[in-house]
Amino acid sequence: MVTAAHSLPLPDAPRPRFPAVRHLGPNWYACVMGTAAVGTAGAALPTHLPGPRALCTAVWALSLILLVALLAARALHWTHHRDQARAHLLDATAAPFYGCLSMALLAVGGGALSVGRDWIGVRAAVALDAVLFTAGTAVGLAAAVAVPYLMAVHHRIEPHQATPVWLLPLVAPMVSAALGPALVPHLPAGQARQTLLLACVAMFGLSLLATLATLPVILGRLLTGGPLPLALTPTLFLVLGPLGQSTTAVGAFADTAPGTVPAPYAGGFAVLAVLYGVPVMGFALMWFLLAAAHVVRAGRRGMGFAMTWWSLTFPVGTCVTGAAALARHTHLAAYEGLAVCLYAVLVAAWAAAAVGTARGLVSRALLAAPRPAAPAPRPATARTTSGAVR
Numbered sequence: 001m002v003t004a005a006h007s008l009p010l011p012d013a014p015r016p017r018f019p020a021v022r023h024l025g026p027n028w029y030a031c032v033m034g035t036a037a038v039g040t041a042g043a044a045l046p047t048h049l050p051g052p053r054a055l056c057t058a059v060w061a062l063s064l065i066l067l068v069a070l071l072a073a074r075a076l077h078w079t080h081h082r083d084q085a086r087a088h089l090l091d092a093t094a095a096p097f098y099g100c101l102s103m104a105l106l107a108v109g110g111g112a113l114s115v116g117r118d119w120i121g122v123r124a125a126v127a128l129d130a131v132l133f134t135a136g137t138a139v140g141l142a143a144a145v146a147v148p149y150l151m152a153v154h155h156r157i158e159p160h161q162a163t164p165v166w167l168l169p170l171v172a173p174m175v176s177a178a179l180g181p182a183l184v185p186h187l188p189a190g191q192a193r194q195t196l197l198l199a200c201v202a203m204f205g206l207s208l209l210a211t212l213a214t215l216p217v218i219l220g221r222l223l224t225g226g227p228l229p230l231a232l233t234p235t236l237f238l239v240l241g242p243l244g245q246s247t248t249a250v251g252a253f254a255d256t257a258p259g260t261v262p263a264p265y266a267g268g269f270a271v272l273a274v275l276y277g278v279p280v281m282g283f284a285l286m287w288f289l290l291a292a293a294h295v296v297r298a299g300r301r302g303m304g305f306a307m308t309w310w311s312l313t314f315p316v317g318t319c320v321t322g323a324a325a326l327a328r329h330t331h332l333a334a335y336e337g338l339a340v341c342l343y344a345v346l347v348a349a350w351a352a353a354a355v356g357t358a359r360g361l362v363s364r365a366l367l368a369a370p371r372p373a374a375p376a377p378r379p380a381t382a383r384t385t386s387g388a389v390r
Contacts, residue, residue, distance in 0.1 A: 037317025105136030140172030244318030251325025
């Protein structure tokens with residue numbers, strides 16, 4: 001006998017609140033990073049004209065607005081879509097982007113002290129930078145440990161899946177190392193200044209050694225596994241991040257060391273800025289051309305816009321600041337010209353990424369659920385090859 005309860009309609013499942021942020025991943029912080037890089041890299045150029053500096057300050061203010069908006073949106077994401085947030089952590093392709101949160105905080109904080117002080121004052125800039133530097137460094141150090149741990153324990157990764165995205169959580173401490181020295185003069189002389197400077201040097205070593213251990217895996221996959229998928233091709237520029245940022249960092253150490261550490265070490269930092277920065281910048285230029293060639297190839301094969309286009313911004317910005325640091329310490333016009341040329345590339349890349357992102361937001365295509373990936377083709381073997389010949 002059918003009961004009355006069975007005839008009642010089943011209640012509809014509750015609709016999740018704020019559906020627009022359900023698929024808003026940590027990769028969106030790259031927008032903040034790239035925008036802040038346009039402002040801070042422009043301020044680091046050898047030219048010192050009032051007009052461009054005002055524009056750089058305006059771009060930094062935009063990055064601050066974007067950071068606040070994204071922090072709010074991501075808070076809604078974690079509050080109302082925790083299942084999706086956990087899925088991002090357990091996804092080998094999404095988890096490395098948690099390094100972007102750290103670098104977004106650090107980039108906006110560093111920009112406050114380099115250009116934002118023109119509008120908000122030195123005291124407010126120092127306070128804002130101190131808060132964002134502390135938060136960004138804590139998140140970056142946590143990501144540098146947690147993400148590789150998740151990749152080793154929870155993710156199931158094959159060698160052919162290696163991409164430059166793996167560098168994101170590892171380069172975050174290098175950003176702290178490059179931007180931390182700007183806060184040193186605002187601390188009490190003595191132990192406080194020395195501690196912060198040497199902590200930055202320690203983070204420099206942490207990030208550098210982790211990058212040197214990971215980069216051969218990425219290069220090996222590129223050489224033996226063929227080009228990256230079209231949408232991932234711009235991520236090749238992420239390799240420039242640790243290269244340019246480490247060059248920027250050693251230059252910042254050399255600028256800050258006099259009066260902070262004893263004279264022999266201060267002189268050593270000045271030597272390191274040149275002996276380290278020159279060869280690393282040379283490798284960065286080689287990789288820049290290699291990555292650019294891959295992007296041109298992908299464009300000819302129909303590469304459309306994706307959020308990976310933001311990979312063309314912040315890493316190039318680090319090379320701008322790295323070249324500007326070498327220009328200061330070598331007094332060579334060649335590095336001044338290099339910094340200006342790279343900055344032109346940065347502005348063009350930022351404009352392209354910003355326009356594409358704006359169009360994707362208006363059409364809501366960028367906030368839609370990702371399409372399921374097509375199954376990867378089976379690798380050729382001796383058995384399949386011989387069968388094909390027959």
